[in-house]
Amino acid sequence: MISVTRKSHFNAAHRLHNTEWSDEKNDKFYGLCNNKNYHGHNYDLEVTVKGDIDPESGYLVDMKVLSNIIEENICSRFDHKNLNLDTSEFKNLIPTAENIAVVIWSILREKIDKKLELSIRLFETPRNFVEYSG
Amino acid sequence: MISVTRKSHFNAAHRLHNTEWSDEKNDKFYGLCNNKNYHGHNYDLEVTVKGDIDPESGYLVDMKVLSNIIEENICSRFDHKNLNLDTSEFKNLIPTAENIAVVIWSILREKIDKKLELSIRLFETPRNFVEYSG
Amino acid sequence: MISVTRKSHFNAAHRLHNTEWSDEKNDKFYGLCNNKNYHGHNYDLEVTVKGDIDPESGYLVDMKVLSNIIEENICSRFDHKNLNLDTSEFKNLIPTAENIAVVIWSILREKIDKKLELSIRLFETPRNFVEYSG
Amino acid sequence: MISVTRKSHFNAAHRLHNTEWSDEKNDKFYGLCNNKNYHGHNYDLEVTVKGDIDPESGYLVDMKVLSNIIEENICSRFDHKNLNLDTSEFKNLIPTAENIAVVIWSILREKIDKKLELSIRLFETPRNFVEYSG
Amino acid sequence: MISVTRKSHFNAAHRLHNTEWSDEKNDKFYGLCNNKNYHGHNYDLEVTVKGDIDPESGYLVDMKVLSNIIEENICSRFDHKNLNLDTSEFKNLIPTAENIAVVIWSILREKIDKKLELSIRLFETPRNFVEYSG
Amino acid sequence: MISVTRKSHFNAAHRLHNTEWSDEKNDKFYGLCNNKNYHGHNYDLEVTVKGDIDPESGYLVDMKVLSNIIEENICSRFDHKNLNLDTSEFKNLIPTAENIAVVIWSILREKIDKKLELSIRLFETPRNFVEYSG
Numbered sequence: 001m002i003s004v005t006r007k008s009h010f011n012a013a014h015r016l017h018n019t020e021w022s023d024e025k026n027d028k029f030y031g032l033c034n035n036k037n038y039h040g041h042n043y044d045l046e047v048t049v050k051g052d053i054d055p056e057s058g059y060l061v062d063m064k065v066l067s068n069i070i071e072e073n074i075c076s077r078f079d080h081k082n083l084n085l086d087t088s089e090f091k092n093l094i095p096t097a098e099n100i101a102v103v104i105w106s107i108l109r110e111k112i113d114k115k116l117e118l119s120i121r122l123f124e125t126p127r128n129f130v131e132y133s134g
Numbered sequence: 135m136i137s138v139t140r141k142s143h144f145n146a147a148h149r150l151h152n153t154e155w156s157d158e159k160n161d162k163f164y165g166l167c168n169n170k171n172y173h174g175h176n177y178d179l180e181v182t183v184k185g186d187i188d189p190e191s192g193y194l195v196d197m198k199v200l201s202n203i204i205e206e207n208i209c210s211r212f213d214h215k216n217l218n219l220d221t222s223e224f225k226n227l228i229p230t231a232e233n234i235a236v237v238i239w240s241i242l243r244e245k246i247d248k249k250l251e252l253s254i255r256l257f258e259t260p261r262n263f264v265e266y267s268g
Numbered sequence: 269m270i271s272v273t274r275k276s277h278f279n280a281a282h283r284l285h286n287t288e289w290s291d292e293k294n295d296k297f298y299g300l301c302n303n304k305n306y307h308g309h310n311y312d313l314e315v316t317v318k319g320d321i322d323p324e325s326g327y328l329v330d331m332k333v334l335s336n337i338i339e340e341n342i343c344s345r346f347d348h349k350n351l352n353l354d355t356s357e358f359k360n361l362i363p364t365a366e367n368i369a370v371v372i373w374s375i376l377r378e379k380i381d382k383k384l385e386l387s388i389r390l391f392e393t394p395r396n397f398v399e400y401s402g
Numbered sequence: 403m404i405s406v407t408r409k410s411h412f413n414a415a416h417r418l419h420n421t422e423w424s425d426e427k428n429d430k431f432y433g434l435c436n437n438k439n440y441h442g443h444n445y446d447l448e449v450t451v452k453g454d455i456d457p458e459s460g461y462l463v464d465m466k467v468l469s470n471i472i473e474e475n476i477c478s479r480f481d482h483k484n485l486n487l488d489t490s491e492f493k494n495l496i497p498t499a500e501n502i503a504v505v506i507w508s509i510l511r512e513k514i515d516k517k518l519e520l521s522i523r524l525f526e527t528p529r530n531f532v533e534y535s536g
Numbered sequence: 537m538i539s540v541t542r543k544s545h546f547n548a549a550h551r552l553h554n555t556e557w558s559d560e561k562n563d564k565f566y567g568l569c570n571n572k573n574y575h576g577h578n579y580d581l582e583v584t585v586k587g588d589i590d591p592e593s594g595y596l597v598d599m600k601v602l603s604n605i606i607e608e609n610i611c612s613r614f615d616h617k618n619l620n621l622d623t624s625e626f627k628n629l630i631p632t633a634e635n636i637a638v639v640i641w642s643i644l645r646e647k648i649d650k651k652l653e654l655s656i657r658l659f660e661t662p663r664n665f666v667e668y669s670g
Numbered sequence: 671m672i673s674v675t676r677k678s679h680f681n682a683a684h685r686l687h688n689t690e691w692s693d694e695k696n697d698k699f700y701g702l703c704n705n706k707n708y709h710g711h712n713y714d715l716e717v718t719v720k721g722d723i724d725p726e727s728g729y730l731v732d733m734k735v736l737s738n739i740i741e742e743n744i745c746s747r748f749d750h751k752n753l754n755l756d757t758s759e760f761k762n763l764i765p766t767a768e769n770i771a772v773v774i775w776s777i778l779r780e781k782i783d784k785k786l787e788l789s790i791r792l793f794e795t796p797r798n799f800v801e802y803s804g
Contacts, residue, residue: 187766192766194768231540306752527545
C-alpha cells in the first residue's frame with residue numbers, strides 16, 4: 001500500500017456562532033472567532049489517497065484526475081465564499097476547522113474510487129491544522 | 135546601514151467593491167473578490183526597519199519593542215475583523231492588498247522612530263504579496 | 269475520530285554529553301553536538317490531539333486553550349533556556365531530540381484531557397524531526 | 403516507540419512512458435509527463451525510522467549515520483541524473499513518484515537496521531508527495 | 537510606488553554544456569550539471585511589478601491578468617519541457633538559472649505595461665535563486 | 671546586472687550581555703536573551719552576489735564555488751559553537767543578529783571577488799531576520 005497526497009487551497013470567510021446559545025455565551029466561548037461580521041482564512045488542503053500501485057501505469061492514481069476532483073468539488077465550491085452564508089453545507093453546521101474537514105472528506109469520499117482509503121489535512125492557518133480519515 | 139525584519143500575521147475578511155461602480159462593473163472587474171458576503175485571508179506581514187546599529191547594545195532596534203508596536207497597532211486592529219465593516223480605515227477605501235499595505239505603513243510610520251526607514255511586505259496568500267516603503 | 273494540531277516554538281541551547289563516558293567517547297559519538305560550551309536550536313513543536321468532535325461547539329478542543337497549555341507548560345519552561353543547566357528535566361537526562369520529545373509529551377499528557385490521544389512532533393532543525401505518541 | 407525523520411533532496415530528469423503502449427496512448431495517459439525529451443524535478447525526501455530510544459545515548463539512531471546512508475545510497479545515485487537513462491532501477495520501471503518511492507524504500511531497507519521500522523515520504527513538487535512504508 | 541509579486545512555477549529538464557568547449561572542460565566546469573542525459577528542477581518564479589496604485593480600483597495591477605500573462609508566456613512555454621531541446625530560447629543559449637531569468641524577464645517585459653517596472657526572482661532549488669530586473 | 675543567492679545554515683548558542691552594564695541593566699534590556707547559561711538558534715543564511723553574467727559560461731558565479739566559500743568561512747566557523755565563548759569574533763562584540771550579520775559580511779567580503787556586490791540576509795528565527803550589504 002502506498003499513499004499519494006495532493007495540495008490545493010481556497011480562501012473563505014466564516015464565523016463561529018451557535019444559534020442555540022446566547023450572544024454572551026457565543027462571545028465568551030468563541031472569542032474573536034465569533035465576530036458577527038466574519039473574518040477569514042487561506043485554507044490549505046492536503047488530500048491523501050492510499051491503495052495499490054497499478055503495475056501497468058506505475059500510478060496509484062492519476063494526480064491530474066485527483067487534482068480536478070478536488071478543484072471541481074471543493075475549491076470551486078468554497079473559494080472566495082462566506083462559508084456561513086454562501087454554502088448549503090454550513091447553513092446549519094458551525095464552520096469550525098473540524099467540521100469543514102469532515103464536510104470536505106464526505107464530499108470527496110463520494111467522488112473517489114472506494115478501493116482507495118481517503119484522508120485529508122486542512123490548514124486553517126500555517127499554525128494549526130485538522131486531520132480526518134472517516 | 136542594516137535592516138531588521140519582523141514577521142507577524144492577522145486573519146481577516148474583506149470584499150473588493152467600488153461603490154461608485156455598477157454591480158455589473160464590480161462583478162466583472164473584481165470577479166470572485168467582489169462576493170457580497172465577503173471572503174477572507176491569513177495575512178502575513180513583514181515589517182522592515184533600516185538604520186544604524188547602536189554600538190552599545192548591538193541592536194538596530196529592540197525586536198521585542200518592534201513586535202509590540204506591530205501587535206498593538208496592526209494585529210489587534212485587524213485580526214479576526216471584517217476590514218470593510220469593522221475598521222474605520224476601510225470604510226471609504228477598497229481593502230485591496232495594495233491599499234492595506236499603504237494603510238499599515240502609514241500607521242506604523244507614526245509609531246516608529248523617524249531615524250529609521252520603514253518598509254513592509256504583506257502576503258495576501260502564500261502566492262502573492264505587496265511591498266511598500268512610502 | 270479527528271485530530272487537531274497546534275504549532276509553537278522555543279529557542280534553547282543544549283549539549284549532548286553522557287557523564288558516564290570518557291570525554292573521548294563523548295566526542296567521538298556525539299561529534300559537534302558534544303561541544304562543551306553548548307550550541308542551540310529553534311525548536312518547532314507540533315502538538316496533536318485526537319478524539320471526537322463535540323457536536324455542540326464543533327470543536328474537538330478549543331485551540332486557544334490548547335495553545336495556552338503548550339505555552340505555559342512547554343514554551344515558558346524551555347524558551348531561551350540552556351536545557352542542560354536551566355531545567356530540572358535534563359539535569360540527568362541527555363537532551364537529544366528524542367528525549368526532549370518524550371519529556372514534552374509526558375508533561376503535556378498530565379495537562380490534556382485523558383479522553384484525547386496525544387502525539388507530538390518536534391523539529392530540531394528544518395531538516396530533522398522526532399515524533400512520539402507515548 | 404519513537405520515530406526520527408531526516409530530510410534530504412536530489413534533482414533529476416525523468417519521463418513517464420510505457421513501452422508496451424502506443425505513443426498515442428502514452429501521450430493521452432501521461433500528458434505532459436510523457437514529453438520524449440524529459441522534464442525534471444527537485445525531489446525532497448523524508449526518511450523516517452521508528453523504534454526504541456537507546457537509553458545510554460538518548461538516540462534512536464545517530465542522525466549523522468542515517469544522513470550518510472541516505473546520501474551514499476540515494477542522493478549520490480539519483481542526483482543530477484536522468485532516471486530513465488542513467489539508472490539501472492528505472493531501465494524497466496516507469497519512474498512515477500510512486501515507483502521511485504518504492505525503489506528508495508527498498509534500497510534503504512537493506513541498509514538500515516532491521517529492528518527499525520522504515521517509511522519514506524517523497525515530494526515530487528511542493529504540491530504533491532508519496533508515502534511508502536513497505 | 538508600490539510593488540506586487542505573483543508566484544508561479546514550472547518543472548523542466550536542462551543540461552549545462554558549452555558547445556565551444558571540449559567535453560573535458562565542460563565536465564570539469566559544470567560538474568554534475570553537465571550530465572549528457574539531462575537532470576531537472578521545479579522552478580519557482582516570482583514576478584514583481586512596481587508602479588502607482590490606481591486610485592479608482594485600488595489595484596496596481598489586476599493579479600489575475602498578471603497571473604494569466606505569466607501562465608501563457610512562461611509556464612505553458614517551459615513547463616514539462618527540456619529547455620535545451622524543446623525551446624527555441626535555449627537552442628543557442630546555455631540554460632543556467634541566470635540565463636533563464638534573463639529570458640523570462642525579456643519575454644515578460646514585452647507583455648507587461650511599460651509604465652510598470654519589472655523584476656523577477658527564479659528559484660532553481662529551494663536553496664538557490666537568481667534575481668533580475670533588466 | 672543580475673544577482674545570485676545561496677542559502678546555508680548553522681546552529682549556535684549565544685548570550686546577549688554588555689559587560690559594561692550592570693546585571694540589572696542587562697537583564698532589563700536584553701530580557702530572556704541575557705540568560706547567563708545561553709540559549710540558541712538555527713541560523714539560516716542567504717548570501718547574495720550581484721554582477722554581470724559571464725557570457726561564455728552563463729554564470730554570474732559558480733554556485734558550487736560560492737557554496738564552498740560559505741561553508742569553509744562561515745558554517746565551519748560558527749556551526750555547533752557558542753558564539754560568545756568559542757569564536758574570536760564575538761569575544762568583545764555582542765552577538766546580536768545585527769552584529770553577526772556584519773561579521774559574516776566582513777568575512778565573506780574578503781573572500782569574494784571585489785567585482786561582485788555582496789549582501790547577506792540572516793534569519794535568527796523563522797520570524798525575524800537581518801539584512802546587510804556593507
